[in-house]
Amino acid sequence: MDFETSVNRAIYQSFVHRGAAPTVDEVAARLEVDRGAVAEAYRSLASQRVLVLQDDGESIRMALPFSGIPTQHQVEVEGRHYFANCAWDALGIPAALHQTGVVTSRCEQSREPLRLEVGLDGPEPSPWLFHCLVPAAKWWDDVVFT
Amino acid sequence: MLFFRSEDAVRQWCSENGQPMRPVVGMEQLWSLAAAWYSNRLASDYRRPKPAEVVEMLKRLGFVEDFWDPTSESFS
Numbered sequence: 001m002d003f004e005t006s007v008n009r010a011i012y013q014s015f016v017h018r019g020a021a022p023t024v025d026e027v028a029a030r031l032e033v034d035r036g037a038v039a040e041a042y043r044s045l046a047s048q049r050v051l052v053l054q055d056d057g058e059s060i061r062m063a064l065p066f067s068g069i070p071t072q073h074q075v076e077v078e079g080r081h082y083f084a085n086c087a088w089d090a091l092g093i094p095a096a097l098h099q100t101g102v103v104t105s106r107c108e109q110s111r112e113p114l115r116l117e118v119g120l121d122g123p124e125p126s127p128w129l130f131h132c133l134v135p136a137a138k139w140w141d142d143v144v145f146t
Numbered sequence: 147m148l149f150f151r152s153e154d155a156v157r158q159w160c161s162e163n164g165q166p167m168r169p170v171v172g173m174e175q176l177w178s179l180a181a182a183w184y185s186n187r188l189a190s191d192y193r194r195p196k197p198a199e200v201v202e203m204l205k206r207l208g209f210v211e212d213f214w215d216p217t218s219e220s221f222s
Contacts, residue, residue, distance in 0.1 A: 012188055049194070065184050073149075086147035091173075091180035096187045108148040109155035109162075122177040130171040131156045132147045136204070136216040 006031055007041040008050060011063055016097065019082045021060035021068035065092030077101040087130050094118045169211050178207045 010030050014022035024042060028035040039058050045051045052062035060068035062085050073084040075093040084090040087105065094101035103116040117124045150156045153170055160167040182203055186192055197216055204214045212218045
């Protein structure tokens with residue numbers, strides 16, 4: 001396994017097991033390598049659109065479908081709590097984990113709360129809707145806005 | 147990429163925010179998208195899908211409008 005793949009795996013394992021993004025120092029300690037090499041791997045993964053970093057250049061904003069910062073889209077799986085980047089990713093977290101979960105979010109217009117149980121084969125019947133403002137061809141122009 | 151309680155809520159939100167209304171997607175179809183997109187995301191052999199693979203996947207799942215085509219030039 002190459003070094004970037006090892007860093008990527010460590011990042012995702014942190015999200016899966018802690019529900020949070022690891023710092024560069026945490027990944028460096030886990031892999032027993034220099035932090036500078038990990039920071040460089042973060043930047044490389046970001047350039048490949050595997051990660052989205054925050055303005056400081058080394059804190060993780062997104063490792064799809066997980067969010068490195070709190071959002072309105074939350075998912076509970078097996079007692080662990082995750083933040084998702086968007087409505088799509090909120091369903092993407094139980095899909096990625098292959099486990100049942102509960103999505104909580106809100107209607108963006110009315111602020112009515114959403115609670116959606118998600119089974120292994122999909123969500124419970126629900127009249128709620130998903131709306132994406134940005135065309136697919138533009139998703140990565142500003143992925144945080146998307 | 148947001149949740150809404152109804153199509154009226156989408157329409158009202160778009161109107162109030164000066165945004166165009168796009169195709170709305172039900173939860174079942176959103177799940178099909180999430181499952182196809184993310185079910186192998188944590189696999190050790192995961193790789194990002196190529197653009198042509200994304201196009202094929204979206205069409206297979208019923209996302210057939212130009213809006214969902216990542217290679218479309220209609221919105222440039």
